[in-house]
Amino acid sequence: MTEVQTQANERTIPAWNDAELGGLHQNDEKATKVQAMFNAIARSYDLNNRVHSMWRDVAWRKFAVKKARVQAGDRVLDVACGTGDLTQAFAKGSRASEVIGVDFTLGMLEIADYKKEGLHAALGARISYEQGDAMDLRFEDSSFDVVSIAFGIRNVQEPSKAIAEFYRVLKPSGRLVILEFDTPSNPLVRWFNGFYCGTIMPRTATWIARDTSGAYKYLPRSVSSFMSREEMVGSLESVGFGEIGVRGLSLGICACYSAVKV
DSSP states (O other): OOHHHHHHHHHHSOSOOGGGGGGGGGOTTHHHHHHHHHHHHGGGHHHHHHHHHTTHHHHHHHHHHHHHTOOTTOEEEEETOTTSHHHHHHHHHSOOSEEEEEESOHHHHHHHHHHHTTSOHHHHTTEEEEEOBTTBOOSOTTOEEEEEEESOGGGSSOHHHHHHHHHHHEEEEEEEEEEEEOOOSSHHHHHHHHHIIIIIHHHHHHHHHTOOSOHHHHHHHHHHTSOOHHHHHHHHHHHTEEEEEEEEETTTTEEEEEEEEO
8 A cells, every 4th residue: 555545545534533532541542543633734734823823823832942942053953743733843042063853753844845845945954854753763762952742752652662762862961851732720711612612623724624534533532631830840750850930921822941961
């Protein structure tokens, strides 16, 4: 079967059914299902991100770049890079010498590569993309100054393994930045966000993507059932990260975690 046929099948065969969504983070086939799901929605992924975040996702990524405190000559690894938005933000918004984007899904990387072609040659030369697994990065120990992951840690089969890998590939004093959706503390904002993400967004995003994979049923459920802020901080501490901070963005809809390898 060709890659085109495989991706066509992934657009028509549901990756997730309703029965599986109850325990999605414990599903032994989570990684394979997530890969199929993102292959199915890759072409409309950026549009849905912009529309359904009301363009706030652009500001969240800019904040993450600022929080990473990239210095001239730094090497940056953007894990679960998807279509390359944060990878490009690092290249555009810092003086990093190299920004490598890694993703599990070829369909997303194809879009990232296409977007890279539209960049100025000097900017594009600092960016490269490759397929890889967040839980088993190919890079040597202590080889990056910054590691980032935006809205991807909850999609990893075992997030604790990925966090341990981030620690391993970072240099001493290297910085980790994680963007992830969060549960707002304000009851009114929490209610509205839950209604929007649980009822409106799945319908409109599915329509935009013409999706039959179940992606936009999975995505809001994956947020509401993922680890809390306290659990994320504990996971970072357990592998040795220090100077851990959490900043809520957009009324707590998104959280930006920062940590340093000590």
